[in-house]
Amino acid sequence: MPKVSDEHREARRRQILEAAMRSFLRGGFQESSMSDIIAESGLSAGAIYGHFASKSEIVAAVASEVLEGGLAAMKEMREPDGTPSHPLDLIQRLVAGLMERAGGTALPVQVWGRAVIDPELRAMFGTVVPAIRAVIADQIALWMHETCGVPDDVAVARGAELAPLMTGILQGGITQAELLDGFDLTAYLALAAPLFEPPAA
Structure with a gap:
């Protein structure tokens, strides 16, 4: 399996954070769920959890x-x-x-x-x-x-x-x-x- 580059991981991380920001802007921290962030990002749940273990980590x-x-x-x-x-x-x-x-x-x-x-x-x-x-x-x-x-x-x-x-x-x-x-x-x-x-x- 090819090794994922640091640049690719950082691009994915940014994609997740930008999706989370859009979700939080619409619904706030409390109302936005991990499902909302996953849907907004267009990535799989596994891709999200590969970078962040929880919504709390994304909020931070x-x-x-x-x-x-x-x-x-x-x-x-x-x-x-x-x-x-x-x-x-x-x-x-x-x-x-x-x-x-x-x-x-x-x-x-x-x-x-x-x-x-x-x-x-x-x-x-x-x-x-x-x-x-x-x-x-x-x-x-x-x-x-x-x-x-x-x-x-x-x-x-x-x-x-x-x-x-x-x-x-x-x-x-x-x-x-x-x-x-x-x-x-x-x-x-x-x-x-x-x-x-x-x-x-």
């Missing part, structure tokens, strides 16, 4: 895709002239990366809700969210120090203060974008711009 893998998808899109941002990009540009990149990997706002909201009762997802949050906050804090500090002339130690402290707040604003915006028709997520995030002004002397 999808959650990882959603959470780490946003993080993968984040890195220090600079303009073509070398000056730091505004922190909100980094936030918008995070949103774009998150929504591209998740296919919209519904899955992130579902993942956050399930993490309340799922210890594995809660632990995942405990790793990914601090990493996201760290990148946001660094961009804020870079912007304030190099663009606004704020002393480095003050800029670093301000970045550390604002990063958790921006994470909460981001989650709130994505939740509202999912639940409220016509909600403008870009305009909502832009309202945070005054937070990045230099602190009063």
Whole structure:
């Protein structure tokens, strides 16, 4: 029997995860069954179980895709002239990366809700969210120090203060974008711009 290549296994795994995402987007984590995922994927049950032992494993893998998808899109941002990009540009990149990997706002909201009762997802949050906050804090500090002339130690402290707040604003915006028709997520995030002004002397 010919050996299955790593590339083939990864392609199959991606096919399963994408099918699971579509199923979860329609029916949610709770209502979607393994039968639904199998039917959506077009693969046999054996092919699915060859990659994932249970629906819980698929849910965890999808959650990882959603959470780490946003993080993968984040890195220090600079303009073509070398000056730091505004922190909100980094936030918008995070949103774009998150929504591209998740296919919209519904899955992130579902993942956050399930993490309340799922210890594995809660632990995942405990790793990914601090990493996201760290990148946001660094961009804020870079912007304030190099663009606004704020002393480095003050800029670093301000970045550390604002990063958790921006994470909460981001989650709130994505939740509202999912639940409220016509909600403008870009305009909502832009309202945070005054937070990045230099602190009063």
